[in-house]
Amino acid sequence: MAVSDHVDLNGFVEGVKKRNPGQPEFVQAVQEVAEDIFDFIQDKEAYHREQILRRIAEPDRVISFRVCWEDDAGNIRVQRGWRVQNNNSIGPYKGGIRFHPSVTEGTLKFLAFEQTFKNALTGLPMGGGKGGSNFNPKGKSDREVMRFCQSFMNELYRHIGADIDVPAGDIGVGAREIGYMFGQYKRLTNEFTGVLTGKGLEYGGSLIRTEATGYGATYFLLNMLKTKGEDLQGKVAVISGSGNVATHAAEKVTMLGGKVVTLSDSDGFVHDPAGMTQEKINWVKQLKNVRRGRISEYVDAFPGSSYHADKTPWGVPCDVALPCATQNELLGADARLLVANGCKAVSEGANMPTDLEGVHVFKDARILFAPGKAANAGGVAVSGLEMSQNSARISWKEEELQRLLIDIMDGIHARCMEYGQQGGGYCDYVKGANIAGFKKVADAMLAYGVV
Numbered sequence: 409m410a411v412s413d414h415v416d417l418n419g420f421v422e423g424v425k426k427r428n429p430g431q432p433e434f435v436q437a438v439q440e441v442a443e444d445i446f447d448f449i450q451d452k453e454a455y456h457r458e459q460i461l462r463r464i465a466e467p468d469r470v471i472s473f474r475v476c477w478e479d480d481a482g483n484i485r486v487q488r489g490w491r492v493q494n495n496n497s498i499g500p501y502k503g504g505i506r507f508h509p510s511v512t513e514g515t516l517k518f519l520a521f522e523q524t525f526k527n528a529l530t531g532l533p534m535g536g537g538k539g540g541s542n543f544n545p546k547g548k549s550d551r552e553v554m555r556f557c558q559s560f561m562n563e564l565y566r567h568i569g570a571d572i573d574v575p576a577g578d579i580g581v582g583a584r585e586i587g588y589m590f591g592q593y594k595r596l597t598n599e600f601t602g603v604l605t606g607k608g609l610e611y612g613g614s615l616i617r618t619e620a621t622g623y624g625a626t627y628f629l630l631n632m633l634k635t636k637g638e639d640l641q642g643k644v645a646v647i648s649g650s651g652n653v654a655t656h657a658a659e660k661v662t663m664l665g666g667k668v669v670t671l672s673d674s675d676g677f678v679h680d681p682a683g684m685t686q687e688k689i690n691w692v693k694q695l696k697n698v699r700r701g702r703i704s705e706y707v708d709a710f711p712g713s714s715y716h717a718d719k720t721p722w723g724v725p726c727d728v729a730l731p732c733a734t735q736n737e738l739l740g741a742d743a744r745l746l747v748a749n750g751c752k753a754v755s756e757g758a759n760m761p762t763d764l765e766g767v768h769v770f771k772d773a774r775i776l777f778a779p780g781k782a783a784n785a786g787g788v789a790v791s792g793l794e795m796s797q798n799s800a801r802i803s804w805k806e807e808e809l810q811r812l813l814i815d816i817m818d819g820i821h822a823r824c825m826e827y828g829q830q831g832g833g834y835c836d837y838v839k840g841a842n843i844a845g846f847k848k849v850a851d852a853m854l855a856y857g858v859v
Contacts, residue, residue, distance in 0.1 A: 416446075417442060417443065417446045420442055420446070420461070420462075421435065421438070421439045421442060423462075424438050424439070424465055427466075428514065428517070430514065431512075431513070431514030431517060431518075432514070433514055433515055433518040433735060433736070433760070434514045434515075434517040434518040434521065436518065436736075436760070436763070437518040437521050437522055437760060438465045438521060439764065440760075440764060440767065440838070440842075441521075441525065441842045441846065442461065442465075444838065444839040444842040444843055445461055445842060445843065445846050448827075448846070448847075449461070454854055455850055455854075458853065458854060458858065460850045460853055460854070461846075461850075463853065464494075464495055464521075464524065464846070464849060464850070464853075465521065467492050467493060467494045467495075467517060467520060467521075468493045468494060468495060468496065468501075469492075469493050470490065470491075470492050470493075470513060470517065471490060471491045471492075471493070471567050472488065472489070472490050472513065473488070473489045473490075473563040473564075474486060474487075474488065474489070474563075475487045475488065475489045475541060475543070475556065475559050475560050475563070476559060477552070477555045477558075477559045478555060479548075479552050480549055480551060480552055485556075487541050487542055487543045487556070488541060488542055489539070489540070489541040489560050489563060489564065490511075490513055490516050490539055490540060490541070491516075491537065491538075491539035491564060491567055491568070491573070491575075492513070492516045492517050492519075492520040492537060492538050493520070493535075493537045493567075493573055494517075494520035494521055494523065494524050494535070494536040494537055494538075495524045495535050495536050495849060496535035496536075496537075496573075497535060497849050497852040497853050497856065498527070498528060498533055498534065498535055498848060498849060498852050499527070499532070499533035499534040499535050500534065500535055500569075500570070500571055500572055500573055500574055501535045501536065501537030501572070501573035502523070502527055502534035502535060502536065502537060502573075502574050502576070502788060502791065502792070502795075503519065503520055503523040503527075503536055503537040503538040503539070503575065503576065503788070504519075504538060504539075504540075504575065504576045504577055504578030504581065505538075505539045505540050505541075505575045505576070505577065505578055505581045505585075505589075506519070506538070506539070506540035506541075506578040506579045506581060507540060507541050507543045507544070507545050507579070507580030507581050507585065508540070508542070508544065508579050508580045509542050509543075509544045510542075511540045511541060511542045512542070515540075515735075516538045516539060516540055517538075518735070518760065519538035519578075519759055520536050520537050520538035521536065522536075522759055522760060522780065522781050523536035523537060523538055523788070524536025524845070524849060525781045525841065525842065525845030525846065525849070526780070526781040526782070526784070526785045526788060526845065527785075527788055527792075528844075528845040528846075528848040528849050529781065529782055529785055529820045529823060529824075529841060529844060529845050529848075530785050530788065530789045530792060530816055530819075530820065531816065531819055531820075532789060532792035532793075532816075533792075534574075534788065534792050534795075537573055537575070538578075539564065539575055540578065540580075540581075541556075541560060543556055543560075543580075544580070545580050545581075545585070546580075546700070550584070553585060553588065554588045557585050557588035557589045557592065558588060558589075558591075558592040560589065561588075561589045561592040561593055561596070562592070562596070564589075565592070565593050565596050565597060568593075568603055569601070570601045570602045570603050570795070570798070570799070574602065574603060574604065574605060574791075574795060575589075575603075575604055575605075576604065576605040576606045576787075576788070576791050577606040579651070579734065581606075582606075582652070582697075583606065583607075583608055583618075586604055586606045586607055586608075587607070587608055587611075589604060590603070590604045590607055590611070600612075602794070602795050602797075602798025602799060605617070605791035605794045605795060606791065606794075607794070609803075612797075612798050613794065614790055614791075614793060614794035614797055614803070614804070614809065615803070615804070615805070615806045615809050616790055616806060616809045616810060616813065617787070617790045617791065617794060618652060618656070619656045619659070619660075620656075620786045620787045620789065620790035620791075620813055621652070621653045621656070621657075621757060621784050621786050621787030622652065622653045622654065622655065622656025622657035622658070622659065622660060622732065622757060622786075623656055623657070623659075623660045623786060623813065624783070624784065624785060624786015624787065624789065624813060624816075624817050625653070625657050625730055625732070625755045625756070625757040625778075625783045625784050625786065626640075626657050626660035626661050626664065626730070626755070627660075627786070627813070627814055627817040627818075628755050628778050628782060628783040628786075628817050628820065628821060629661075629728060629730065629753055629755035629776075629778065629783070630664060631817065631818065631821040632753050632755070632778060632821070632835075633728075633752075633753060635776075635825075635833075635835065636752075636776070638752075639664070639665070640661060640664040640665050640666040640728070641664070641665035641666070642665060642666070642667070643661075643665075643666045643667070643727040643728050644666070644667050644669055644725070644726045644727045644728075645658075645661045645666045645667065645668045645669065645726060645727065645728045645729070645730060646668075646669060646670045646721045646722065646724050646726040646728075646729050646730075647661075647668055647670055647671055647672075647721070647729075647730045647731075647732055647757075648670070648671070648672045648677065648720060648721055648722075648730075648731045648732055648733040648737060648738075648758075648761070649671065649672060649673070649731075649732035649733035649734075649758065650671045650672060650673050650695075650703045651696060651732075653732040653757045653758065653784070653787075654671055654672075654730075654732035654733065654757065655671070655689055655692055655693050655696070657730050657732055657757050658671065658684055658692075659686065659689050661728075661730070662683075662684065662685065662686060662689065666727075666728070667683035667684075668683060668684040668689075669681060669683060669684070669724060669726070670721035670724055671684070671692060671703055671706070671721075672703060672720065672721055672733060673702060673703040673733075674733075675702055675703070675704060675717060675718070676703070676704065676715060676716050676717040676718055676719055677703070677715075677716050677719060677720060677721040678703055678704070678706040678707060678713050678714070678715050678716075679713060679714050679715075679716065679721070679724055680706070680710060680712065680713040681712065681713075682712055682713075688706075688710060691706075691709060691710075692706065703715075704717070720737060720738070720742065722738060722742035722743075722745055722746055723742075723745055723749075724749075725749040725750065726746070726749065726750075726751055727750070727751065727752055727753075728751065728752060728753045728754070728755070729746055729751050729754045729755075730754070730755050730756070730757050731754070731756055731757060731758055731761035731762065732757030732758050732761075733758055733761065734758055734759075734761065735758065735759055735760045735761060736760065736761065736762075736763045737758070737761045738761050738762045738763070738766050739763050739765065739766055740763060740765030740766045740768075740769055742766060743762065743765070743766035743767075743769035743770055744769055747769065747770070747773045747775060751775065752775060752776060753775060753776035753777070753778075754770060754775065754776070754777045754778065755778045755783045756778060756779055756780035756783050756784060757780070757783065757784050758780060758784065759780045759781075759784065760779075760780055761780065762777075762779075767779075767838060771836060771838065774834045776835075776837070777837055777838065778824075778837045778841075779837060779838045779841050779842075781841050781842075781845060782820050782821075782824050782837060782840075782841040785816070785817075785820055786813055786816070786817055789812075789813060789816045789817075790809065790812075790813060793809060793812060823840065823841075823844040824837045824840030824841045824844060825840060826840065826844065827839065827840040827843040827844050827847075828840020828841070828843075
């Protein structure tokens with residue numbers, strides 16, 4: 409028998425901790441998956457013999473590099489950049505680039521690990537990767553951001569390609585940053601190829617990419633509610649974040665008849681009991697994307713709303729919740745408060761926004777809870793469609809892309825249901841997503857042998 413047959417869950421997790429010191433988010437992500445996978449693989453000797461879970465939890469490679477750039481005052485600045493290529497068993501590495509001072513190697517390893525399962529769930533041929541830097545674009549001029557992005561790409565271009573690794577945007581990396589990086593890649597390689605997604609429509613981007621993650625999380629939420637004979641009509645929704653994912657989730661919830669009452673940023677949240685209309689959501693988009701302001705300014709524009717500094721919105725009574733800001737923003741105590749206040753469903757728009765204790769609270773309460781690897785896969789799904797359009801040198805119409813996004817989210821929901829049904833009308837979507845994503849990647853790995 410393989411050695412791994414004699415390792416229990418705790419032993420496996422301890423091994424991950426030992427191999428990855430000082431990387432608690434990565435350990436958390438692996439543990440959350442392993443809790444479900446261990447039961448599933450118990451009687452499947454091939455997975456044990458080939459050490460599949462152990463291999464998925466060890467990135468194919470972690471690339472670390474120095475990024476030097478010059479600020480507007482002529483000072484030389486030095487940041488650190490990374491690209492984590494976790495697993496390419498089912499397609500080229502695919503995952504965003506994040507620019508934020510909190511970025512570390514451990515953060516990116518957790519994101520790349522999650523991305524591996526998320527991409528598998530879409531049904532598209534994409535492996536898992538993630539990259540980024542501890543560069544903070546806030547407060548920087550356009551020229552400073554351009555110089556940083558160009559310097560970042562001066563190293564990254566050696567490790568990516570349309571059939572190798574296709575990065576996209578993430579926190580701190582929007583259309584501006586993608587444009588600067590793609591321009592530098594094109595300059596260095598003398599190639600115009602679909603090596604980045606999230607590009608502008610003028611140079612190979614896809615319609616609805618901006619909306620896709622927030623819309624997808626809302627479609628998944630609607631699919632969960634439908635299993636209970638319900639929809640979003642009249643439902644009160646609390647949403648965290650105020651960036652691309654949060655505002656488009658708010659937009660789609662509103663379109664489907666729900667009432668969004670909160671948005672937030674890293675300084676606090678706003679509560680608007682009257683609900684956020686499309687006009688108000690458009691105002692927030694302008695605030696964040698053009699003026700690059702803070703959510704606290706909302707209360708000056710819309711009387712009747714209130715601002716709560718240094719707090720998260722999870723204490724506001726609601727029917728549904730969509731955490732769309734960042735990892736580990738919804739803690740165990742927050743989860744208990746949501747459940748106590750009657751929240752029926754949670755759909756994660758961010759990557760791992762609920763900590764492990766919170767996940768267990770939602771599972772124990774048997775509420776509808778969609779993990780990010782399933783609920784927020786709409787963004788990478790449309791990125792995959794952008795890759796297809798780039799390869800074929802065509803652009804699909806919005807109606808076709810909207811239909812494909814809905815179909816992909818329906819498919820992810822069905823895969824989670826297949827492996828997550830627990831009886832009594834309850835579906836453990838976390839378990840369903842973990843097993844469905846794992847099985848696809850694992851079976852491909854078995855086919856390749858030990859590589």
